[in-house]
Amino acid sequence: MENGGPSRTALVTAYARAYHQIVDRPQIFTDPLAARLLGYAAEELPRPGTAATDRLGGAVTDRPRRLFFATRARFAEDAVAAAAAAGVRQVVILGAGLDTFAYRNPHRDLRVFEVDHPATQAWKRERLATTGIDSPETLTFVPVDFETQTLATELESAGFSRTAPAVFVWLG
Numbered sequence: 001m002e003n004g005g006p007s008r009t010a011l012v013t014a015y016a017r018a019y020h021q022i023v024d025r026p027q028i029f030t031d032p033l034a035a036r037l038l039g040y041a042a043e044e045l046p047r048p049g050t051a052a053t054d055r056l057g058g059a060v061t062d063r064p065r066r067l068f069f070a071t072r073a074r075f076a077e078d079a080v081a082a083a084a085a086a087g088v089r090q091v092v093i094l095g096a097g098l099d100t101f102a103y104r105n106p107h108r109d110l111r112v113f114e115v116d117h118p119a120t121q122a123w124k125r126e127r128l129a130t131t132g133i134d135s136p137e138t139l140t141f142v143p144v145d146f147e148t149q150t151l152a153t154e155l156e157s158a159g160f161s162r163t164a165p166a167v168f169v170w171l172g
Contacts, residue, residue, distance in 0.1 A: 088165045
């Protein structure tokens with residue numbers, strides 16, 4: 001975990017989602033915000049083999065790994081959609097990193113709680129502001145340092161209802 005920004009895992013996942021949008025056909029998962037959150041237009045993403053992508057390992061260049069990231073995101077969002085259709089109105093994204101579901105959320109009354117390390121969330125919020133991606137009213141950031149805080153306490157402080165149904169997404 002970098003104290004000045006997102007984890008390497010968060011960056012790798014976001015780059016893989018962004019590259020999936022431009023190089024993989026058929027497209028399994030649609031995330032038009034991933035590249036923007038990283039600070040690029042899709043056509044400006046650093047290409048594989050550059051210093052920017054080499055430090056991320058094989059997630060960008062390795063198609064099977066990239067497709068795995070896309071498939072698990074699609075599965076998670078399909079599960080959230082099914083839960084929302086069944087009446088669930090809360091989703092908790094654990095280790096949210098640079099996930100963009102809350103900003104693409106098609107369920108107007110589904111409250112999204114993004115849980116992650118405070119440094120990751122601070123970096124993400126700065127990137128959101130810089131790129132002009134608005135945080136919807138249905139989003140609540142829940143900064144949690146698991147070395148000193150508990151998930152239940154921080155979720156409850158953020159307005160999460162422990163007595164209402166919820167779906168938890170943990171992709172990391």
